[in-house]
Amino acid sequence: MSRVSYSEAWRRVKRILENCDLIVEVIDAREPVETRSIEIEKLAENLGKRVIIAMNKCDLVPLEVLKAWKKILEKEYPTVFLSAKYRLGTRKLIVYIKKYAPSIPVKVAIVGYPNVGKSTIINYLKGRHVVETSSIPGWTIGEQLVRAKQWLLVIDTPGIVPPREIRNEALLVIKGAIDPGKLEDPIIPTLKLIERILKYNPDAFKERYGIEERDPYRIIELVGKLRGCLLKGGKVNLEEAARKIIRDWIEGKIRYWVPPQ
Ligand SMILES: Nc1nc2c(ncn2[C@@H]2O[C@H](COP(=O)(O)OP(=O)(O)OP(=O)(O)O)[C@@H](O)[C@H]2O)c(=O)[nH]1
Ligand SMILES: [Mg+2]
Structure with missing residues (x-):
């Protein structure tokens, strides 16, 4: 909220x-x-x-x-x-x-x-x-x-x-309309966002993070590793990494746009 x-x-x-x-x-x-x-x-x-x-x-x-x-x-x-x-x-x-x-x-x-x-x-x-x-x-x-x-x-x-959109967190993430800090579970909306970004700019994550990977889940993991989003014991904090990706998109640091069909 x-x-x-x-x-x-x-x-x-x-x-x-x-x-x-x-x-x-x-x-x-x-x-x-x-x-x-x-x-x-x-x-x-x-x-x-x-x-x-x-x-x-x-x-x-x-x-x-x-x-x-x-x-x-x-x-x-x-x-x-x-x-x-x-x-x-x-x-x-x-x-x-x-x-x-x-x-x-x-x-x-x-x-x-x-x-x-x-x-x-x-x-x-x-x-x-x-x-x-x-x-x-x-x-x-x-x-x-x-x-x-x-x-x-x-x-x-x-x-x-x-x-009608209030409960559709994945959609709100794509619209940049929700504070990622307020998302209870940011992973699923972030997976959807990554899919959309890759659809329109397959190189978006390479450009921003130097990541060649195209699998959305792996992308979250790799961003977490690269940006030091780690839990005790060294496992990646996926939630934190997902929020980071949403913030980067909101701030225009991950490049994609939707062209007219
Ligand atoms: N790249 C870019 N960023 C912008 C532009 N205009 C605003 N922003 C950024 O977008 C973010 C949101 O801007 P706001 O003006 O606060 O947006 P708002 O529509 O008033 O947002 P709410 O009050 O939350 O509804 C800020 O970080 C701005 O710096 C723009 O033309 N280009
Ligand atoms: Mg405002």
């Missing part, structure tokens, strides 16, 4: 969506489909509010892949790609906010799954550090209203997970 329960986070975000003028849905450019929130989009539609999709963390994905995704997503919503961390493509987001705002000044809700970079985007829009960010998913608990510009109010929100 995150520091705020998923159902409470969802309730808060719902209220914010009801009270804003425009919605920026932030997704992770590495996993655009998995980190899109259909629930948010449906609610926005019911409320008659416009949505802009912001594909963040674009520094981790090649340009041609980003362009291909943008083309697909734009069939449904105006889409920008950016790297809030490295301040790439961020001007385009401001241009789109201005373009799609029903009126100016505008109140924009920044929403999405945990850890996609909502708070980092807020800080970028403000031009300095005003909200807390963290590599631990589920960091932001409460909403925070920030006057980013004279004409632009932005609301930071807690990351949300739809109720």
